[in-house]
Amino acid sequence: MIKALIIDDEPAAIKTLQLMLERYVPEIEDLRTTMDPAEGIYLLKSYQPQILFLDIQMPLMSGFDVLRQFPHLPFNIIFTTAHDEYAIQAIRFSALDFLLKPIDADELQMAVEKYMVKEVLQMSNHSLYNNFLHNISAQKKEDFKLALATSEGTFFFNPDQIIRLEGESNYTRFFFLEKRPMLTSKTLKEFEEILSPHGFVRIHKSHLVNKKHITNLSGDGILTMADQSKVEISRRRRAEVSDLLKSK
Numbered sequence: 001m002i003k004a005l006i007i008d009d010e011p012a013a014i015k016t017l018q019l020m021l022e023r024y025v026p027e028i029e030d031l032r033t034t035m036d037p038a039e040g041i042y043l044l045k046s047y048q049p050q051i052l053f054l055d056i057q058m059p060l061m062s063g064f065d066v067l068r069q070f071p072h073l074p075f076n077i078i079f080t081t082a083h084d085e086y087a088i089q090a091i092r093f094s095a096l097d098f099l100l101k102p103i104d105a106d107e108l109q110m111a112v113e114k115y116m117v118k119e120v121l122q123m124s125n126h127s128l129y130n131n132f133l134h135n136i137s138a139q140k141k142e143d144f145k146l147a148l149a150t151s152e153g154t155f156f157f158n159p160d161q162i163i164r165l166e167g168e169s170n171y172t173r174f175f176f177l178e179k180r181p182m183l184t185s186k187t188l189k190e191f192e193e194i195l196s197p198h199g200f201v202r203i204h205k206s207h208l209v210n211k212k213h214i215t216n217l218s219g220d221g222i223l224t225m226a227d228q229s230k231v232e233i234s235r236r237r238r239a240e241v242s243d244l245l246k247s248k
Contacts, residue, residue: 001029001030002027002028002029002030002050002051002112002115003028003029003030003031003032003047003048003049003050003051004021004028004030004031004032004049004050004051004052004053005031005032005033005034005040005043005044005047005049005051005052005053005075006018006031006032006033006034006053006080007033007034007035007037007040007052007053007054007055007058007063007066008033008035008053008054008055008058008080009035009037009055009058009059010035010055011035013055013080013101014033014035016102016103017053017080017103017108018031018033020103020105020108021108023105024105024108024109025108025109025112027112027116028051028112032047032049037058037060037061037062037063037065037066038061040054040066041066041069044066044070044074044075048074048075049075050075050076050115051075051076051077051078051112051115052075052076052077052078053078053080054066054067054077054078054079054080055079055080055081056079056081056084056087057081057082057084063079063081064087064136067132067133067136068133071133072126072129073126073129076115077096077097077129078097078098078099078111078112078115079091079096079097079098079099080098080099080101080103081098081099081100081101082100082101083100085197086141087136089141089144089194089197090132090135090136090138090141090144091132091135092193092194093131093135093144093145093146093147093194094128094129094131094132094135094147095128095131095147095149095154096128096129096132097111097114097115099111127147127154127156128147128154131145131147131156141197141198142158142159142160142198143158144158144159144198145157145158146158146159146162146194146195148174148182148184149184149185150182150183150184151183155182157174157176159195159198159199159200159210160210160212161176161177161179162174162175162176162195162200162210163175163176163177163209163210163213163225163226163227163229164207164208164209164210164213164225164229164231165188165191165195165200165207165208165209166188166206166207166208167187167188167189167205167206167207167208168183168206170185170186170187171183171184171185171186171187172184172186172187172188172190172191175225175227175229177213177226177227188202188206188208191208192208195208195210198210199211199212201241201244201245202237203223203231203232203233203234203237203241204231204232204233204234204237205234207231207232209223209225209231211244211245213225213226213227214226214245217242217245221233221235221238
């Protein structure tokens with residue numbers, strides 16, 4: 001049996017999510033709700049749910065303020081939020097789950113399924129949560145640290161440490177300043193969505209580069225990077241990439 005708690009200041013949002021959970025996620029057999037974040041903190045300590053569905057934007061106390069009361073992670077978080085670019089970037093950098101309102105039933109089911117897998121990986125989950133606390137406390141998005149899960153464990157990097165990314169089917173290889181490359185099991189497209197606001201440019205279907213680490217662009221569309229590696233810009237992207245690099 002899975003116990004869950006919803007904290008959201010909108011009654012309609014709570015009712016909608018409650019009905020969706022009853023219909024699509026029968027694994028959750030014990031569900032409580034509250035519109036009061038302070039009561040939510042009390043319930044997290046006394047009721048001890050395994051999953052918390054948490055709204056971010058609430059009056060008096062935000063969802064992030066609620067989580068700051070828990071320096072250690074005693075539950076799995078699934079954020080439920082309207083679009084908030086800064087907040088969503090902090091969440092995605094930390095490899096935590098979120099659902100955009102209005103919530104999609106398939107995405108809801110997938111988020112709960114990921115929780116059930118994470119139960120086996122609680123130690124990694126704690127490090128992701130600590131990174132999340134760092135990211136929501138960051139003064140600017142440039143201070144975010146990206147969580148990368150690999151076969152050797154989970155590692156955390158500032159975007160400035162990353163020179164480039166190379167897609168390999170459903171995997172992505174990262175190349176860093178002064179660190180050996182790492183392979184992670186997410187697609188290049190997923191990382192493009194996360195890193196584009198941080199100065200990363202898609203130059204080829206298989207390559208994403210950090211503009212800060214480009215040292216030269218040759219006339220035949222070859223980029224030289226800070227580690228002396230060379231990456232070719234695809235022909236159809238050359239004009240677009242050239243314009244982007246002029247604004248570097």
